[in-house]
Amino acid sequence: MSGKVIRTNRIFKADGKTVIVALDHGQFQGPIEGITDIQTTLKNVKEGQADAVILNPGVIQDNAYILGGNLAVLCRITGASTNYSPSFDYHRLISSVKYAISLGADGVVVMGFIGGPGENQSLEILGRVAEECSIFGVPLIAEMLPQSPDHFTDPKFISLGVRVAYELGADIVKVYYTGKDSFSQVIKSAKIPIVIAGGPKGTDSLEIAKEAIELGAKGVAFGRNVFQAEDQTDYVRKLVEVVHN
Ligand code: 5RP
Numbered sequence: 441m442s443g444k445v446i447r448t449n450r451i452f453k454a455d456g457k458t459v460i461v462a463l464d465h466g467q468f469q470g471p472i473e474g475i476t477d478i479q480t481t482l483k484n485v486k487e488g489q490a491d492a493v494i495l496n497p498g499v500i501q502d503n504a505y506i507l508g509g510n511l512a513v514l515c516r517i518t519g520a521s522t523n524y525s526p527s528f529d530y531h532r533l534i535s536s537v538k539y540a541i542s543l544g545a546d547g548v549v550v551m552g553f554i555g556g557p558g559e560n561q562s563l564e565i566l567g568r569v570a571e572e573c574s575i576f577g578v579p580l581i582a583e584m585l586p587q588s589p590d591h592f593t594d595p596k597f598i599s600l601g602v603r604v605a606y607e608l609g610a611d612i613v614k615v616y617y618t619g620k621d622s623f624s625q626v627i628k629s630a631k632i633p634i635v636i637a638g639g640p641k642g643t644d645s646l647e648i649a650k651e652a653i654e655l656g657a658k659g660v661a662f663g664r665n666v667f668q669a670e671d672q673t674d675y676v677r678k679l680v681e682v683v684h685n
Pocket residue numbers: 462463464465468494583637638639640661662663664665
């Protein structure tokens with residue numbers, strides 16, 4: 441399956457690691473601080489030499505001139521539920537693998553919820569998209585999120601999410617970091633590469649990235665810690681240093 445191999449090589453560098461910057465928050469949270477001017481943020485992230493960005497279809501379409509080259513594009517194709525939705529885990533397909541390919545995407549991102557009323561639907565979507573990704577040779581990144589915030593970093597829920605993503609055919613899984621004592625167990629849940637999501641802006645995000653990489657994560661997929669940093673380019677450079685060196 442050469443398509444998946446070639447596109448995966450654009451996402452991960454020769455050392456098998458990746459620095460992904462998630463810039464897809466606008467679909468759920470609107471024009472929050474750091475992504476209001478998405479063009480400038482994209483340029484800064486590219487300058488900092490991130491390996492890939494997660495974007496929604498409209499943003500890819502409007503900013504194609506900045507993308508590509510050494511910056512891989514991962515297109516989120518699920519969503520349709522904002523911060524004001526009474527049921528935030530009812531994600532639906534908002535695009536398709538075929539359309540993501542036409543936009544120039546190197547991979548697609550799908551949300552998988554664990555433990556809530558939207559679980560069945562999101563996991564069905566994940567499985568169906570995995571099938572399409574295999575047909576079209578596109579890497580699938582599953583973002584596995586426990587439905588309850590109480591379980592966001594609970595190793596039981598995260599391990600289950602990683603395993604479910606693998607069983608349904610995902611190539612890469614993105615989850616929250618569970619902490620030093622449990623993350624090695626999470627890593628053993630499946631053989632696919634795990635990248636960690638960042639969460640709200642914190643002061644110790646670079647240390648967390650370092651710790652997770654040492655314990656076996658294959659990279660980071662940070663959003664707010666990057667685009668809400670005082671200097672976005674400088675923060676990306678620091679992340680690149682932690683992950684790749
Ligand atoms: C946006 C997302 C993000 O891709 C994910 O949560 C990573 O971003 P952050 O580091 O800000 O948590 O799903 O809604």
